[in-house]
Amino acid sequence: MTAGDEGPNAGGFGHTGRMTMVIWADGRLVEQGQGALSAVDHGITVGDGVFETCTVFDGQAFALTRHLARLGRSARGLGLESPDEQKVRDGVTAVLDEAVRGGGPFDGRLRITVTAGVGPLGSGRTPGAQTVVVAAQESAMAPTSRSARSPWTRNEHSAVAGLKTTSYAENVVALADAVSKGGDESIFANTVGQLCEGTGSNVFVERGGELVTPPLEAGCLAGITRALLLEWGAEAGLPVREAEPDELPFTVLDEVALGEAQLLLTSSGRNVQPVTWLDGADVPVGELSAAARELFEKLCRDRLDP
Structure with missing residues (x-):
């Protein structure tokens, strides 16, 4: 899987066009077009994963604690283990630090995705596997x-x-x-x-x-x-x-x-x-x-x- 973009209508955001995405995948920053996940990650093959999208104000994720709590609830609802919260927070910190590098305000969106990790091609899972991706992009909200x-x-x-x-x-x-x-x-x-x-x-x-x-x-x-x-x-x-x-x-x-x-x-x-x-x-x-x-x-x- 390459780290790609989301359409301009996703979630009501419009991209400002000033910067590309900043992406962190399982402990490392990756380029937007760089391969980041296995081709047989269950998030790709069967959509087996959960996610949260946070608003970012001046380089800080809004309501992150609430979003992480819901991320855990969604994971458990799918029968997945609760994500490692510290790992997710580390990814958020790495992405937002990189996003604000060079100075200036950064407003936009931050997405946290947790999948069931590498698995078979069918619906069955590999126990204990999990993939975490965090990405951020500068964007502006429409008022209506x-x-x-x-x-x-x-x-x-x-x-x-x-x-x-x-x-x-x-x-x-x-x-x-x-x-x-x-x-x-x-x-x-x-x-x-x-x-x-x-x-x-x-x-x-x-x-x-x-x-x-x-x-x-x-x-x-x-x-x-x-x-x-x-x-x-x-x-x-x-x-x-x-x-x-x-x-x-x-x-x-x-x-x-x-x-x-x-x-x-x-x-x-x-x-x-x-x-x-x-x-x-x-x-x-x-x-x-x-x-x-x-x-x-x-x-x-x-x-x-x-």
């Missing part, structure tokens, strides 16, 4: 999103529901569909018609004087930014909460399209990002959505490891 409804559903009963795995094919296909329609994110329903999540984001709906996000039981990822907005919003007195079961059907997006409700995305690639375009039509930004974005942008640089 253009979203489209996905023609596919998220399976809330999947064996990997709620886990952040490298088996990302359905997200790649759904995002490409949204991009082909002029968007930058695709929004899923689950199998019973409830609003679920985006390909790489959580969703909040502003209606009735509240910001409401689908419950985890709907099949969505327990997003770090989602959790922080719930916590920081409550602390600041914003009416933000998790929805009751069946409170947010997928048809709530019809209300958004009509301007009767508003939509907000959250993720480490977007922070808090109001949706201004849905399925080809402009939609307004809600007052609470704008306030939530302002609050998060203020606190995230002051509280780097909340």
Whole structure:
């Protein structure tokens, strides 16, 4: 495997073009085009791995402790051993030190990937094997999103529901569909018609004087930014909460399209990002959505490891 790039629409980031990726693979820095992993690493052959993406502010990874905790939860959910946290932190330090070498601020994204390591060509694993890769790239976030409804559903009963795995094919296909329609994110329903999540984001709906996000039981990822907005919003007195079961059907997006409700995305690639375009039509930004974005942008640089 060579260490490659991610598309400009991945996670809501846009690349600044000022620098290439900095990559650390199992203890060593590697060049972007340099071979880094075995061709039979299970992360390549069957997508057997987990990952986290952190925002980087001025050369420091945001909410790293929370991301590492979720990395461990996802690994255990796949039946993998919890990653060696010190090894991962060493990789993060090496990558960010290299990224800021030469001076100047560095804002962007950092991705931590842990796979089941070298394994057979089938689904079986080699016990005890594990590969760790850390990569960072300078990038800038868009302030708003253009979203489209996905023609596919998220399976809330999947064996990997709620886990952040490298088996990302359905997200790649759904995002490409949204991009082909002029968007930058695709929004899923689950199998019973409830609003679920985006390909790489959580969703909040502003209606009735509240910001409401689908419950985890709907099949969505327990997003770090989602959790922080719930916590920081409550602390600041914003009416933000998790929805009751069946409170947010997928048809709530019809209300958004009509301007009767508003939509907000959250993720480490977007922070808090109001949706201004849905399925080809402009939609307004809600007052609470704008306030939530302002609050998060203020606190995230002051509280780097909340």
